Amino acid sequence: MITKQLCIIGGGPAGLAAAQAAYDAGCRDILVLERDCRAGGILNQCIHNGFGLHRFGEELTGPEYAQRYVDFVNERNIEIQLNTMVLDITDDKIITAVSQVHGLQQIQAGAIILAMGCRERPRGAIGIPGSRPAGIYTAGTAQRFVNLEGQMPGKRVVILGSGDIGLIMARRMTFQGAKVLACVELMPYSSGLTRNIVQCLDDYDIPLMLSHTVIDIIGKKRLEAVVVAEVGEDRKPIPGTEQTIECDTLLLSVGLLPENELSRAAKVSIDPATSGAFVDQDLATTVDGIFACGNVLHVHDLVDNVSEESARAGRTAAAYLAGEHKSGESITVTAGKGVRGIVPQRLNSAAMDADVSVMFRPDRVYKKAAVVVTSNGEEISRSRKPVLTPGEMVTIKLTPDKLAKISGGVEFSIEEA
Amino acid sequence: MQCGKRYDAVIIGAGVIGSAVARWLSRYRLSVAVLEKEAEPAMGSSGANTGLVHAGFDPEPDTLKAKFNVEGAKMFPALCEELGVHYEPSGAMVVAFNAEERAILDELLERGVTNGVEQLRIVEGDELFALEPNLSDKAVAALYAPTAGMVCPYGLTFAFADDAAGNGVEFIRNCAVSDIKKADDGYVITADCGEISASVVVNAAGLYSDVINNMVSEEKLTIKPNRGEYWIVDKALAGTFKASLFRTPTAAGKGILITPTVDGTLLAGPTAENVDDKADVDTTSAGLDTAFNGAQILWPKLRRADLITTFAGNRAKIAGGDFIIGQPKDAPGFFNAVGVDSPGLSSAPAIGRYLAGEIAEYLDAEPKVGEMLTPYKKPAKPFERMSNEERAEAIAADKGYGRIVCRCETVTEAEIRDSIRRPVGARTVDGVKHRTRSGMGRCQGGFCMPVVVDILCDELGLSPEEITKNGAGSELLIGRIGEESK
Numbered sequence: 001m002i003t004k005q006l007c008i009i010g011g012g013p014a015g016l017a018a019a020q021a022a023y024d025a026g027c028r029d030i031l032v033l034e035r036d037c038r039a040g041g042i043l044n045q046c047i048h049n050g051f052g053l054h055r056f057g058e059e060l061t062g063p064e065y066a067q068r069y070v071d072f073v074n075e076r077n078i079e080i081q082l083n084t085m086v087l088d089i090t091d092d093k094i095i096t097a098v099s100q101v102h103g104l105q106q107i108q109a110g111a112i113i114l115a116m117g118c119r120e121r122p123r124g125a126i127g128i129p130g131s132r133p134a135g136i137y138t139a140g141t142a143q144r145f146v147n148l149e150g151q152m153p154g155k156r157v158v159i160l161g162s163g164d165i166g167l168i169m170a171r172r173m174t175f176q177g178a179k180v181l182a183c184v185e186l187m188p189y190s191s192g193l194t195r196n197i198v199q200c201l202d203d204y205d206i207p208l209m210l211s212h213t214v215i216d217i218i219g220k221k222r223l224e225a226v227v228v229a230e231v232g233e234d235r236k237p238i239p240g241t242e243q244t245i246e247c248d249t250l251l252l253s254v255g256l257l258p259e260n261e262l263s264r265a266a267k268v269s270i271d272p273a274t275s276g277a278f279v280d281q282d283l284a285t286t287v288d289g290i291f292a293c294g295n296v297l298h299v300h301d302l303v304d305n306v307s308e309e310s311a312r313a314g315r316t317a318a319a320y321l322a323g324e325h326k327s328g329e330s331i332t333v334t335a336g337k338g339v340r341g342i343v344p345q346r347l348n349s350a351a352m353d354a355d356v357s358v359m360f361r362p363d364r365v366y367k368k369a370a371v372v373v374t375s376n377g378e379e380i381s382r383s384r385k386p387v388l389t390p391g392e393m394v395t396i397k398l399t400p401d402k403l404a405k406i407s408g409g410v411e412f413s414i415e416e417a
Numbered sequence: 418m419q420c421g422k423r424y425d426a427v428i429i430g431a432g433v434i435g436s437a438v439a440r441w442l443s444r445y446r447l448s449v450a451v452l453e454k455e456a457e458p459a460m461g462s463s464g465a466n467t468g469l470v471h472a473g474f475d476p477e478p479d480t481l482k483a484k485f486n487v488e489g490a491k492m493f494p495a496l497c498e499e500l501g502v503h504y505e506p507s508g509a510m511v512v513a514f515n516a517e518e519r520a521i522l523d524e525l526l527e528r529g530v531t532n533g534v535e536q537l538r539i540v541e542g543d544e545l546f547a548l549e550p551n552l553s554d555k556a557v558a559a560l561y562a563p564t565a566g567m568v569c570p571y572g573l574t575f576a577f578a579d580d581a582a583g584n585g586v587e588f589i590r591n592c593a594v595s596d597i598k599k600a601d602d603g604y605v606i607t608a609d610c611g612e613i614s615a616s617v618v619v620n621a622a623g624l625y626s627d628v629i630n631n632m633v634s635e636e637k638l639t640i641k642p643n644r645g646e647y648w649i650v651d652k653a654l655a656g657t658f659k660a661s662l663f664r665t666p667t668a669a670g671k672g673i674l675i676t677p678t679v680d681g682t683l684l685a686g687p688t689a690e691n692v693d694d695k696a697d698v699d700t701t702s703a704g705l706d707t708a709f710n711g712a713q714i715l716w717p718k719l720r721r722a723d724l725i726t727t728f729a730g731n732r733a734k735i736a737g738g739d740f741i742i743g744q745p746k747d748a749p750g751f752f753n754a755v756g757v758d759s760p761g762l763s764s765a766p767a768i769g770r771y772l773a774g775e776i777a778e779y780l781d782a783e784p785k786v787g788e789m790l791t792p793y794k795k796p797a798k799p800f801e802r803m804s805n806e807e808r809a810e811a812i813a814a815d816k817g818y819g820r821i822v823c824r825c826e827t828v829t830e831a832e833i834r835d836s837i838r839r840p841v842g843a844r845t846v847d848g849v850k851h852r853t854r855s856g857m858g859r860c861q862g863g864f865c866m867p868v869v870v871d872i873l874c875d876e877l878g879l880s881p882e883e884i885t886k887n888g889a890g891s892e893l894l895i896g897r898i899g900e901e902s903k
Binding site for chain 1: 648649653696698699700701702704705724725726727728805808809812813816817818819820821824827859860861862863864866867871881882885886887888889890891892893894895896897898899
């Protein structure tokens, strides 16, 4: 069994940013474990630009953004082990990993940062009825084929789900000569970034069918058509609204699920509201010495936020390893009216002398709203937001002066004008 | 693969029955070929069922179903050990929720005893919930059959096929039979691969075994397909139940059940619905709701979020309801296995052994002895089931074990390559999936499928647009970007 001070599970944007920050905070014994043949995570297949507007003030492609962090890590000679799959983590922080070069490894870590990202929800999990032909992909898998393997999945495409991956693939497939016939979205609003709706659908005259879903799949060996129907307020198909769209490819963008199998093995408590770990403002989970950041914690919209959050996790891990991390009483963070998936779910009262970023999503579209933060009935902050939409994560920053007003608990809620 | 012109015996269908017959027939000095219309074995009913080895209390006494079920079920433990197929003697329970159902349990118990089923007994109250603590507390009693078990039905089919092929049986894929004519010395089969003569024909064509029978016999048969839809439950819930749990049966069938599988997942289903088209294995909104709601009666805590995917299969139901095994009066040398719906899987080893014996007698065949028999080479233990010590050794011996391709099911590159290299190895993405479980986990192939395609290309010398999901017409990719055909 080898020993490492800090092990980071995942060498995508979260893991790399955490590694850089941990190093800069003084940790010198770091090992990043990455299953793919290169670091960079999902960014490697996101060849469109729009990454890094906040972080670098530039519009980078995914691989370019990833390369910035790969460079940061390489400049610091931080060890990354590629082609390595972690099979298990115990709550004693023993990691079991497998690779061709190193065989089966067991590593005793002093601290672990969970940065495994997320997976896509597949067709089977939502039980779309019909036949099970070739031609049905999750949008990310299709993106992998097109952008990394250089292979086209099909030429007449319907996209289910208006999440960002689906929107990006609508444009990508169009660029590559496919005909994208429609983007079908169950809800009455899109779950993607507004700029993606404009730049991926509107700009290419791809219809966005809100309040619709796919109710049947047709095709024996290869997809031949999907049947789409309008849904009512109960999200159930309205009889008589069915239409058949002939296509050979269905791309699914119906939700991302944080990959917490390893977290569960390590007995990290998982919040059903986010499907990610319960953490405090410094990304500490419920297991001593295990931290979480990035999409494995909660699904982000902007990688810039992933980098910031993961850097915080890295700094915390370094402080923990140096014996400088103080843990105080927990202050519960409550998701009030309109607030979903709030992170962090608790505040460490011994760490209230630094800014705290709280992130969440609204449960629906709000116009002319305010995000209100209260503690003990007293209003601590109010931020006016002209538009809130589930497709865009909300970040509320609380400075130490505001944090000082918190006692007993803190609640975030949305008020509509 | 090109077929030869003449065989002693031609088996139509590489499902579990056809492959079982092939396996036992391969012990004789005969030339044998199996014609399979799909790209892989077990693509029909054999690949889409509950995977249960029934104890044998359900069939009516004195039927072929009763005989072959009880005999077959007894063969499973030793056979699976020999073939390296995962069999779990997990037991089964028929659960009653009221007095009327409770009375039916007594009937089933009696029937089981008549059929020769051992260790059957009724359990109720504390004993019932000690055995299955997560069963709905509305259950009043259960018929407990400890001798029932579960197996991977396509895993068993592959093992039979590989053993047969290792002993000289030719498996010819993508070869549908369109006609059979009687000849002086047997039969002439018209198939996709050409014309084949055979002294003996085995009809193991499953859903289409009526069509095949009707090509040669005036005793016309009609199969009415009956579809069953299933949900698969996340293996994170493995251990919720130990036994397969059935609702008390009605005229329609054994009803919605919950069963653990040998893979750690659980199945909720199947429904039972007559369909017009034998190839219609679509799932339906109504069917999936029925399967889920029916399962919740046994398992109230089952949630939609626990479900990872669905599938459906068709049962080859025949009027009269019993297996039709053996030669029709007007077609000597033509051996039927028609109407093999439940308990077909449980009966498969017994049917295979029986028909092979009948055929060997008909042909006066010599058994192979000594070195004529090639011992079966079991597939390696799945990496997922290895201990860490075994894993370290495996990687040291074969680096292919060091690359995990399917993360959800922990399937390595070595196993995927091996699945393609087996005697009747995988040729398609679904073939790899059914042999290794790659793509059967939570992400349903989202992560591993591109790598599986890559490995198939490498092993088979194909380009990506030639790789199919499950045979011609199910190509996954249309070509390289910029070069795809219009």
